[in-house]
Amino acid sequence: MGASPDTQRGAMGLSQVSVRxxxxxxxxxxxxxxxxYSVFERRVFAKFHGLRDTPTLAPxxxxxxxxxxxxxxxxxxxxxxxxxxxxxxxxxxxxxxxGFARRLLAGLGVPRAEFYGISHINCVxxxxxxxxxxxxxxxxxxxxxxxxxxxGGDQGxxxxxxxxxxxxxxxxxxxxxxxxxxxxGHESPRYRYLSGGAIRDDRFHRVLRMTQEELTRYxxxxxxHVATVLHEAVGRAGLRVTDLDWIMPDLTSATFWRDFxxxxxxxxxxxxxxxxxxxxxxxxxxxxxALRHADLTGRLRHGDRCAxxxxxxxxxxxxxxxxxxxxxx
Amino acid sequence: MERxxxxxxxxxxxxxxxxxxxxxxHETTMLYEDLGLESIGTLELLLHLEDILGxxxxxxxxxxxxxxxxxxxxxxxxxRLVATGTA
Numbered sequence: 001m002g003a004s005p006d007t008q009r010g011a012m013g014l015s016q017v018s019v020r021x022x023x024x025x026x027x028x029x030x031x032x033x034x035x036x037y038s039v040f041e042r043r044v045f046a047k048f049h050g051l052r053d054t055p056t057l058a059p060x061x062x063x064x065x066x067x068x069x070x071x072x073x074x075x076x077x078x079x080x081x082x083x084x085x086x087x088x089x090x091x092x093x094x095x096x097x098x099g100f101a102r103r104l105l106a107g108l109g110v111p112r113a114e115f116y117g118i119s120h121i122n123c124v125x126x127x128x129x130x131x132x133x134x135x136x137x138x139x140x141x142x143x144x145x146x147x148x149x150x151x152g153g154d155q156g157x158x159x160x161x162x163x164x165x166x167x168x169x170x171x172x173x174x175x176x177x178x179x180x181x182x183x184x185g186h187e188s189p190r191y192r193y194l195s196g197g198a199i200r201d202d203r204f205h206r207v208l209r210m211t212q213e214e215l216t217r218y219x220x221x222x223x224x225h226v227a228t229v230l231h232e233a234v235g236r237a238g239l240r241v242t243d244l245d246w247i248m249p250d251l252t253s254a255t256f257w258r259d260f261x262x263x264x265x266x267x268x269x270x271x272x273x274x275x276x277x278x279x280x281x282x283x284x285x286x287x288x289x290a291l292r293h294a295d296l297t298g299r300l301r302h303g304d305r306c307a308x309x310x311x312x313x314x315x316x317x318x319x320x321x322x323x324x325x326x327x328x329x
Numbered sequence: 330m331e332r333x334x335x336x337x338x339x340x341x342x343x344x345x346x347x348x349x350x351x352x353x354x355h356e357t358t359m360l361y362e363d364l365g366l367e368s369i370g371t372l373e374l375l376l377h378l379e380d381i382l383g384x385x386x387x388x389x390x391x392x393x394x395x396x397x398x399x400x401x402x403x404x405x406x407x408x409r410l411v412a413t414g415t416a
Binding site for chain 1: 367368369372373375376386388389391392393
């Protein structure tokens, strides 16, 4: 088990987040029924986990288009020096076709940008990519105008075995993007980066091959790890958990967050779970998606502090704490 | 419904949720520590109690204390039976 070695505070900002989902959904119940889950097990997902729909690409829709759409909107025509593509699935059909990186960069309109994948850390990949981008901006010789596009998203629907975490959640298709840039200089951020934190507990490295007993211990351990990392991350920003206005959660299940709030003494109405029934879990983009939704629905005010939280099988926890800035015209 | 009836229904539901016969439990029996109930099993227990008692469990109302002992769970069920008019 170990914490991230680089979680220091930096003068860095994030753009408005952009998100793309497919036109339609599939019902979680139907996905589980197809996978052989009993009526009883399916009721647990609906009633307690709060999962109803899962975004699913239609045959005429492509995951690459979701990534390009989200990325272009976040870039807002201003380009990027580096593109980080954060993903949970190690092998995805669309991404192993030859020329994926070149096609994606061309679609984003940044053909000369450097392109890197951030993977093998499951659903914390997008928030970890934000940390990687922050480190890029902290490198010797960094320029004020540098921009890193952090792109996240997976196609869970290509195979049911890839989208179901037994007893825990069902994941769907979706993409999110955000530009990470120095908070002073050429552009004003929508969010100011305050701090971050991470942990890995490698006792649970068997991931989808874990036994029921391991899954139970994993669920318990994750509750404690989220509380620990959140506490440490807000502490690095000179804050306490009670100073947070919002928690933008991993949308794995309502059960996890009910248990977390009870155990950690966090008020449930500060955890933005509105998207849970209609979007559910979408690998690494949940917290960004929740942040975007909260912003779009007018929930965020200048100065609000938000903790973005991702939990990944493995087990990984990643937290990014941001402050809402004035909306730029 | 009398208290003993509620306890019997809990015992029957625990047998389903735990996948083994549960006997000899009493009001102070601890669900997690004594019986080995875990999180997923807890949810299955509640669904089974809904089915056999005709109560409606609201996940938002559930506090960890409900599952401390057989007695605390029985208190919660009594409250739900009253709420649904089936007490």
